[in-house]
Amino acid sequence: MKKMEIIEGYLGYMRESIEAVEKTREKRLKETFPLMSLEEREEILKKFHPDYKEEAKRPVKVGPNKGDLMPHEVADLLEAYPLVKPKEVDLSKVDFDVDVFIIGGGGAGMTAALWANYTGVDAENILIVQKLRLGDSNSIMSQGGIQTADKPNDSPVLHYLDVMGGGHFTNDQKLARRLVLDAPMLMKWHEDLGVIYDKESDGTMVTIHGGGTCRKRMHSARDYTGLEIVRNLKDEVLNKNIPILEFTSAVELLTDEHKQVAGAVLYNMETQEYYVAKAKSTVLTTGGFGRLHIQGFQTTNHYGATADGIVMAYRVGAKLRDLDSVQYHPTGAAYPEQIVGLLVTEKVRGLGAQPVNKNGEQFVYPREPRDVEASAIIRECYERNNGIETPTGMRGVWLDSPMIEILQGEGTIAEKLPAMLRQYKRFDIDMTQDPILVFPTLHFQNGGVVIKENAETHVKGLFAAGEITGGTHGKNRLMGNSILDYSVFGRIAGISAAKYAKKAKIGKLTLDHVTRYEKMLKEAGVETDRKAPILLPEYREEKVLSRALDIF
Amino acid sequence: MGKAYKVPNTLTIMKAIEYVGYRFIRSCGCRGGFCGACTTFYRVKNDYKLQVDLACQKRVEDGMYIVQLPFIPAEKPKWDLDKMKSTTDEVIRVFPEITRCLSCNVCTQACPQDIEVMRTIQALRRGDLEDAVNLTFDCISCGACSIRCPAEITHYQVFQLARRLFGKYETIPAKHLMERVKEIEEGKFDDEVSKLMDMNLEEIKELYKKREIEK
Ligand SMILES: Cc1cc2nc3c(=O)[nH]c(=O)nc-3n(C[C@H](O)[C@H](O)[C@H](O)COP(=O)(O)OP(=O)(O)OC[C@H]3O[C@@H](n4cnc5c(N)ncnc54)[C@H](O)[C@@H]3O)c2cc1C
Ligand code: SF4
Ligand code: SF4
Ligand code: FES
Numbered sequence: 001m002k003k004m005e006i007i008e009g010y011l012g013y014m015r016e017s018i019e020a021v022e023k024t025r026e027k028r029l030k031e032t033f034p035l036m037s038l039e040e041r042e043e044i045l046k047k048f049h050p051d052y053k054e055e056a057k058r059p060v061k062v063g064p065n066k067g068d069l070m071p072h073e074v075a076d077l078l079e080a081y082p083l084v085k086p087k088e089v090d091l092s093k094v095d096f097d098v099d100v101f102i103i104g105g106g107g108a109g110m111t112a113a114l115w116a117n118y119t120g121v122d123a124e125n126i127l128i129v130q131k132l133r134l135g136d137s138n139s140i141m142s143q144g145g146i147q148t149a150d151k152p153n154d155s156p157v158l159h160y161l162d163v164m165g166g167g168h169f170t171n172d173q174k175l176a177r178r179l180v181l182d183a184p185m186l187m188k189w190h191e192d193l194g195v196i197y198d199k200e201s202d203g204t205m206v207t208i209h210g211g212g213t214c215r216k217r218m219h220s221a222r223d224y225t226g227l228e229i230v231r232n233l234k235d236e237v238l239n240k241n242i243p244i245l246e247f248t249s250a251v252e253l254l255t256d257e258h259k260q261v262a263g264a265v266l267y268n269m270e271t272q273e274y275y276v277a278k279a280k281s282t283v284l285t286t287g288g289f290g291r292l293h294i295q296g297f298q299t300t301n302h303y304g305a306t307a308d309g310i311v312m313a314y315r316v317g318a319k320l321r322d323l324d325s326v327q328y329h330p331t332g333a334a335y336p337e338q339i340v341g342l343l344v345t346e347k348v349r350g351l352g353a354q355p356v357n358k359n360g361e362q363f364v365y366p367r368e369p370r371d372v373e374a375s376a377i378i379r380e381c382y383e384r385n386n387g388i389e390t391p392t393g394m395r396g397v398w399l400d401s402p403m404i405e406i407l408q409g410e411g412t413i414a415e416k417l418p419a420m421l422r423q424y425k426r427f428d429i430d431m432t433q434d435p436i437l438v439f440p441t442l443h444f445q446n447g448g449v450v451i452k453e454n455a456e457t458h459v460k461g462l463f464a465a466g467e468i469t470g471g472t473h474g475k476n477r478l479m480g481n482s483i484l485d486y487s488v489f490g491r492i493a494g495i496s497a498a499k500y501a502k503k504a505k506i507g508k509l510t511l512d513h514v515t516r517y518e519k520m521l522k523e524a525g526v527e528t529d530r531k532a533p534i535l536l537p538e539y540r541e542e543k544v545l546s547r548a549l550d551i552f
Numbered sequence: 553m554g555k556a557y558k559v560p561n562t563l564t565i566m567k568a569i570e571y572v573g574y575r576f577i578r579s580c581g582c583r584g585g586f587c588g589a590c591t592t593f594y595r596v597k598n599d600y601k602l603q604v605d606l607a608c609q610k611r612v613e614d615g616m617y618i619v620q621l622p623f624i625p626a627e628k629p630k631w632d633l634d635k636m637k638s639t640t641d642e643v644i645r646v647f648p649e650i651t652r653c654l655s656c657n658v659c660t661q662a663c664p665q666d667i668e669v670m671r672t673i674q675a676l677r678r679g680d681l682e683d684a685v686n687l688t689f690d691c692i693s694c695g696a697c698s699i700r701c702p703a704e705i706t707h708y709q710v711f712q713l714a715r716r717l718f719g720k721y722e723t724i725p726a727k728h729l730m731e732r733v734k735e736i737e738e739g740k741f742d743d744e745v746s747k748l749m750d751m752n753l754e755e756i757k758e759l760y761k762k763r764e765i766e767k
Contacts, residue, residue: 038757038761132580132581132589133581133587133589135587136581136582136587136589137581137582140581140582140586140587141582141584141586141587148729148732149732150726150728150729150732151728152728153766155741155744156736156741156745157741157744157745157748158763160745160748161756161759161760161763162763164756164760165757165760169753169756169757169760173748173749174749177745177748177749181736181741181745184729184732184733184736185733185736187729188729188730188733191719191723191725191726191729192720193716193719193720194633194715194716194717194718194719194720195719196685196689196715196718196719196723197726199723199724199726201724202724203723203724203725203726203727204726204727204728205726205728205729209766214763214764214765214766215766216766221689222689222690224586224689224690226586227586227692228689231693231712232716232719235628235712235716238628238630239630239631239632241630247577247578269577270577300584302581302582302583302584302587303576303580303581303582303583337562338562338563338564338567338609338611339584339609342583342584342585343584418689418690419585419586419690422585422665422666422690423585423609426609426610427611536575536576536577538575539567539570539575540570540571540573540574540575541570541571541572541573544572544573545573548573
């Protein structure tokens with residue numbers, strides 16, 4: 001490859017396109033591209049959204065959702081054999097015996113643990129098992145903010161309409177109702193914990209728009225909203241002495257003869273030893289599936305987002321929904337290569353940056369619902385050929401971040417988007433002066449395990465909350481509603497699990513459901529050496545893996 | 553880590569480690585600069601300086617020697633905010649070691665987030681809780697400062713306590729939030745919401761289309 005000159009972070013030909021962007025900036029400051037009608041939205045989604053690619057999905061062969069279309073990457077996991085053979089595990093030796101057992105230590109898991117504790121379960125009768133370190137999760141990465149209808153010109157009713165419209169009216173209405181009605185209470189709880197939200201000097205919350213909102217309802221803590229909430233939750237969990245098992249994954253749920261869930265088989269990621277954890281109630285808070293790289297997309301998600309919870313829940317008979325719809329965030333970094341796929345928060349558009357093509361022209365309203373916005377960017381790059389190609393062959397469009405400084409005053413980016421500014425600075429790009437290059441990236445699992453309003457799944461003794469669940473957001477989640485989701489339903493799951501634990505009587509532990517599932521796979525003709533859950537994505541090079549010897 | 557590997561020079565340290573065949577269990581969390589799990593110390597060729605950065609956010613350099621921090625050996629002191637006052641004295645009571653700071657500034661130089669770590673410690677000793685909070689808001693608890701500190705301060709824990717005390721007691725609670733919580737408890741929206749529940753989707757769609765967008 002010819003050596004290309006880099007000028008302040010960008011290559012020469014990119015600089016030329018940036019000049020075009022600068023030329024149209026003044027005009028664009030005064031006019032915004034119009035919103036699409038519902039019909040236009042539908043059309044662009046059908047043509048350009050990755051979800052509508054038929055060849056990317058197939059019907060699942062087994063289980064409660066047999067016949068439902070799912071992305072191949074998800075179907076592959078559901079049509080996979082267990083990691084541990086039931087025979088290999090001695091269930092008579094119980095390593096942990098607790099009341100409330102929480103699988104996954106992100107926002108939902110920690111919220112559930114705290115509320116189980118508040119509901120009267122002693123800390124020592126709770127256990128959180130966590131694949132990475134406590135809090136290392138999607139939750140710590142969220143930047144933009146959390147929605148709550150708490151301003152006088154807003155109401156839970158308007159919030160509800162936005163949630164439903166964003167989800168294309170496919171949501172579970174009861175879950176959506178709970179989400180918007182409990183929202184202010186959870187924000188208040190955060191405030192009491194010590195979470196520092198952005199506020200005016202008189203205590204009024206600073207709020208801005210998010211994609212698909214009709215009121216300025218997005219609350220934030222700079223662009224470290226997730227970090228600020230998670231570190232408060234984490235500190236509180238540690239203060240309360242709630243036991244945590246880190247670098248340990250749940251690999252299979254346990255049941256008893258009453259067909260209720262009764263804990264899980266755990267796997268110490270370092271010593272490779274298994275543990276048996278028996279529990280009166282079990283809460284799944286394992287988050288989403290970004291690291292499955294659906295359709296080969298890059299992702300914003302943390303290292304452990306591998307859909308383990310979905311696999312485990314499905315094997316005990318929990319129902320799933322809407323897994324065919326995947327959220328691609330419209331603006332992932334497309335350049336420089338080191339940060340490709342990472343999130344460029346929606347707040348950048350919320351503060352006024354417009355997406356523009358290589359000629360400096362607008363082509364979409366900056367804050368359409370996410371799926372619509374993403375489709376418009378894909379169309380601009382691949383149908384209209386108005387994208388900018390990077391040295392690795394990716395295409396992207398500009399997000400005109402310098403507009404923020406003009407519209408909101410100099411220094412706004414440093415104050416309100418320090419994480420973004422820092423991320424680009426690390427690679428010599430100054431987003432206060434130059435636009436940044438973006439393309440959609442795999443961001444959120446819209447669907448998941450079906451729950452009722454009390455966070456219970458269809459299997460007794462099994463609760464779920466957070467990104468692992470489906471229904472609340474229907475087929476498309478709006479920004480700011482999933483921090484809210486894990487807060488609202490994390491709390492409910494903690495309370496429900498605590499109540500269930502008080503009454504539950506656990507019988508003899510079994511893994512019979514796994515044996516049955518294996519049989520089902522065989523009968524459905526699934527012949528494969530795939531195993532699930534996968535626990536971590538595989539990023540080692542084929543070259544190395546193909547020469548690996550299994551000696552130790 | 554003492555073994556030489558050739559990797560493409562466009563990779564981050566994290567991706568380079570995977571490229572040569574390691575699989576992370578520790579030292580890898582968010583992969584996006586938010587969690588502080590991937591703290592990595594390094595030296596480059598012909599430079600005596602020990603540097604530190606986040607493996608997920610730092611590009612490899614020629615002749616880089618690296619070692620990662622799998623864990624920060626420190627226990628988190630337990631506290632009950634309800635029984636504490638929002639003063640810097642309280643912070644110093646829990647972490648008396650901050651009075652031993654030698655003003656060597658090694659902590660600040662170590663910080664991959666460019667936080668003025670030493671200045672924060674000084675702010676706390678000076679009695680300025682708010683300054684400490686603002687200076688450290690972007691701290692991701694990576695522990696780089698604490699591993700290097702000759703006074704053995706665990707800064708990220710100190711800062712966490714400062715921020716929580718400040719957030720809980722020194723910021724003004726949002727009045728409109730409190731009011732909304734009360735309104736919901738009193739059932740102010742119940743009628744409207746139950747009407748929504750009874751509507752069919754077409755009616756909800758109409759309402760959605762008609763809603764005004766705040767400017
Ligand atoms: C970059 C980014 C930005 C975002 N920005 C926003 C935003 O601005 N506003 C908003 O509302 N939402 C945002 N989101 C979405 C939101 O952060 C997540 O949907 C939400 O935090 C999910 O919380 P959770 O607790 O369900 O899952 P997570 O926070 O992902 O936690 C799940 C945890 O379970 C662990 N785990 C997984 N499998 C196992 C296993 N088998 N055994 C043990 N542990 C396991 C995982 O390692 C992880 O720590 C963002 C997401 C990302 C990735
Ligand atoms: S202040 Fe210390 S712990 Fe926090 S980010 Fe900087 S070096 Fe890491
Ligand atoms: S490294 Fe420790 S002793 Fe040195 S300035 Fe920082 S806090 Fe003080
Ligand atoms: S892996 Fe989270 S900061 Fe690098």
